[in-house]
Amino acid sequence: MTQFSFDLGATDGRARSGVIHTPRGDIRTPAFMPVGTAATVKAMMPESVAATGADIVLGNTYHLMLRPTAERIDRLGGLHKFMNWHKPILTDSGGFQVMSLAGLRKLTERGVTFKSHIDGSRHDLTPERSMEIQRLLGSDIVMCFDECPALPASEAEVARSMELSMRWAARSRDAFGDRPGHALFGIQQGGVTRDLRAQSAEALTGIGFDGYAVGGLAVGEGQEAMFGVLDYAPDMLPRDKPRYLMGVGKPDDIVGAAARGIDMMDCVLPSRSGRTGQAFTRHGVVNIKNARHQDDPRPLDEACGCPACSNYSRAYLHHVFRAKEMISGMLLTWHNLHYYQDLMAGMRAAIGAGSFDGWQADFHADRAAGDI
Ligand SMILES: CNc1nc2cc3c(=O)[nH]c(N)nc3c(CCN)c2[nH]1
Numbered sequence: 254m255t256q257f258s259f260d261l262g263a264t265d266g267r268a269r270s271g272v273i274h275t276p277r278g279d280i281r282t283p284a285f286m287p288v289g290t291a292a293t294v295k296a297m298m299p300e301s302v303a304a305t306g307a308d309i310v311l312g313n314t315y316h317l318m319l320r321p322t323a324e325r326i327d328r329l330g331g332l333h334k335f336m337n338w339h340k341p342i343l344t345d346s347g348g349f350q351v352m353s354l355a356g357l358r359k360l361t362e363r364g365v366t367f368k369s370h371i372d373g374s375r376h377d378l379t380p381e382r383s384m385e386i387q388r389l390l391g392s393d394i395v396m397c398f399d400e401c402p403a404l405p406a407s408e409a410e411v412a413r414s415m416e417l418s419m420r421w422a423a424r425s426r427d428a429f430g431d432r433p434g435h436a437l438f439g440i441q442q443g444g445v446t447r448d449l450r451a452q453s454a455e456a457l458t459g460i461g462f463d464g465y466a467v468g469g470l471a472v473g474e475g476q477e478a479m480f481g482v483l484d485y486a487p488d489m490l491p492r493d494k495p496r497y498l499m500g501v502g503k504p505d506d507i508v509g510a511a512a513r514g515i516d517m518m519d520c521v522l523p524s525r526s527g528r529t530g531q532a533f534t535r536h537g538v539v540n541i542k543n544a545r546h547q548d549d550p551r552p553l554d555e556a557c558g559c560p561a562c563s564n565y566s567r568a569y570l571h572h573v574f575r576a577k578e579m580i581s582g583m584l585l586t587w588h589n590l591h592y593y594q595d596l597m598a599g600m601r602a603a604i605g606a607g608s609f610d611g612w613q614a615d616f617h618a619d620r621a622a623g624d625i
């Protein structure tokens with residue numbers, strides 16, 4: 254059986270392209286992971302997600318433990334069978350979602366207790382319980398249980414939080430055990446403070462993981478501060494392992510992160526924006542609800558091969574959005590995920606050809622600042 258491994262292919266500056274091999278299939282990097290929080294990438298059939306070019310999707314421990322519970326998914330054959338997605342799945346560990354979604358949270362050295370945002374029931378999440386849930390789900394890439402501090406936070410608070418997360422990373426590693434074909438990723442914390450980032454990287458590398466995430470970003474610090482951290486943080490992590498930037502991002506965030514050595518990313522933006530009428534194109538963002546589109550016979554993007562651009566006009570997409578028809582979210586989500594995967598494929602090819610600088614220049618030259 255294929256084990257979990259990462260083949261680093263080409264590099265171009267700090268950018269890298271490669272392939273992550275897993276028993277459920279290969280993941281071409283730089284990779285974008287569509288978010289399938291509650292066992293579905295919203296408004297998409299799994300076969301449609303695959304058609305966009307996605308090699309892996311993300312699931313969430315927090316949501317699935319609350320509903321329908323990890324035990325029920327396990328009894329039904331695991332998350333891949335449950336959601337009919339048979340390629341790799343990465344699951345986040347729940348800490349971030351508890352802090353952003355749950356009520357009445359109590360954080361201690363042991364873990365977090367909280368009330369479900371669905372029905373108010375009380376729950377416990379610890380590194381050990383998070384590893385058990387992700388094992389029951391059957392995910393291929395498991396994330397350590399961590400705490401992502403909300404910004405703004407003092408350096409002392411960021412340091413305390415990072416140190417707790419490193420103790421939780423060691424407990425996650427111990428609880429994960431030895432699971433051939435499954436990977437455990439550590440998550441670097443440390444906010445925007447270089448030496449805290451270094452301490453975190455050193456702690457994680459000392460424990461030893463199959464991949465390393467850059468956590469604690471895309472929490473309101475802004476692109477400039479995020480890129481400032483990415484100018485040094487990824488290089489603190491082992492070069493021969495995948496580097497995953499969590500929760501990113503807008504198309505230009507993604508390009509900037511890949512240019513700084515990031516191999517994997519996830520973000521709700523393409524799917525969430527699809528449902529709110531925002532379409533990402535190589536020329537910028539189209540807000541389809543804008544009246545200027547109601548008679549426009551052109552597709553969103555002439556150069557896009559997705560079903561929305563191949564078969565429908567902006568006028569139609571404007572109409573079904575205004576009419577609140579379900580097909581609106583379906584078509585715009587499909588287009589956005591297709592565009593994101595086209596972006597990743599373009600970067601992989603450019604890095605492979607050693608022409609990433611030129612590709613980036615074209616990417617920025619094509620894009621208008623505002624809506625188009
Ligand atoms: C949207 N911005 C964002 N920042 C994150 C940081 C963490 C983070 O520091 N830790 C974990 N476990 N998840 C994060 C997530 C969720 C990723 N799907 C983040 N999302």
Ligand SMILES: [Zn+2]
Pocket residue numbers: 553554557558559560561562563588589591
């Ligand atoms: Zn399209």
